[in-house]
Amino acid sequence: MEDSLSPQKITDGLNTSLIGRRVICYPSLPSTQQTARKEAAQGALEGTVIIADEQTAGHGRLGRAWLSPEGSVSLSVVLYPDIAGLPYLIMIASLAVARSIEAVTGLDALLKWPNDVLVNGRKVAGILIESSMGGKAVDYAVMGIGININVDMSLFPEVAATATSLSAELHSSVSRLGVVRRLLLELDDLYKAPRQAIYGEWRSRLTTLGRQVCVVSGGDVQYGRAESVTADGSLMLRLDDGSLTMILAGDVSLRDAADENAAR
Numbered sequence: 603m604e605d606s607l608s609p610q611k612i613t614d615g616l617n618t619s620l621i622g623r624r625v626i627c628y629p630s631l632p633s634t635q636q637t638a639r640k641e642a643a644q645g646a647l648e649g650t651v652i653i654a655d656e657q658t659a660g661h662g663r664l665g666r667a668w669l670s671p672e673g674s675v676s677l678s679v680v681l682y683p684d685i686a687g688l689p690y691l692i693m694i695a696s697l698a699v700a701r702s703i704e705a706v707t708g709l710d711a712l713l714k715w716p717n718d719v720l721v722n723g724r725k726v727a728g729i730l731i732e733s734s735m736g737g738k739a740v741d742y743a744v745m746g747i748g749i750n751i752n753v754d755m756s757l758f759p760e761v762a763a764t765a766t767s768l769s770a771e772l773h774s775s776v777s778r779l780g781v782v783r784r785l786l787l788e789l790d791d792l793y794k795a796p797r798q799a800i801y802g803e804w805r806s807r808l809t810t811l812g813r814q815v816c817v818v819s820g821g822d823v824q825y826g827r828a829e830s831v832t833a834d835g836s837l838m839l840r841l842d843d844g845s846l847t848m849i850l851a852g853d854v855s856l857r858d859a860a861d862e863n864a865a866r
């Protein structure tokens with residue numbers, strides 16, 4: 603029997619200072635991002651969390667679809683960071699997801715730059731940071747997190763080869779409530795942590811560094827070695843001609859160069 607989520611069950615005894623001060627649960631939404639953005643535009647309390655049991659129009663970057671069937675968790679958090687804090691949101695979200703997966707399931711979670719969380723080499727969670735700017739200040743940011751928990755991703759041909767879920771990796775069902783509660787705790791902890799520490803932990807968990815990768819941006823493909831990441835979250839790619847180029851997270855896909863060559 604699928605464990606149900608409610609604001610009361612999620613927040614009961616949860617000692618967070620900011621994240622989850624208000625939690626709103628929906629059985630189904632087009633996208634929690636959309637609802638959270640609306641809340642933020644109306645000045646919602648910082649740390650407000652919008653959660654849906656399923657999304658009918660979940661999305662990733664560049665308008666890509668994000669599958670969020672029943673058994674997954676989709677949530678968005680309303681935040682009002684300063685502008686210097688924006689690049690850290692992707693790091694905070696990724697680390698919080700990885701730490702929560704490890705704490706609740708014991709599975710190892712690795713990060714693939716810029717925004718994937720992997721278990722045994724497959725994508726188990728995705729993160730989307732959206733923000734609204736008013737001149738040089740941040741009006742609001744919305745941190746979206748989708749985690750495949752008790753879902754059979756092999757039923758979805760478009761991602762069957764690359765996606766997994768916690769239940770598939772663990773061979774048993776996982777408490778969605780447990781994952782959500784732990785996630786809010788980790789987010790609360792990381793949102794207050796020194797930025798240098800966040801950057802250091804994020805970098806150390808990136809499975810991407812040192813690998814030959816292929817960066818796809820629009821129709822453009824670049825091959826190189828993922829050398830490092832900067833504190834603003836950009837990837838430094840050493841191209842085959844020896845030059846170093848900086849790649850911003852927003853508009854690229856990253857693939858293993860070996861897989862890409864095999865597919866050609």
Ligand code: BT5
Binds near residue numbers: 633635664761
């Ligand atoms: C992401 O985008 O990975 C960000 C996903 C963010 C989803 C959350 S859920 C809560 C909030 N509400 C939303 O509407 N969105 C956020 P991107 O890097 O663009 O990756 C998208 C790609 O991941 C797709 O093109 C598929 O290949 C793959 N994909 C789609 N659904 C998946 C799933 N459930 N599990 C694993 N891979 C998936």
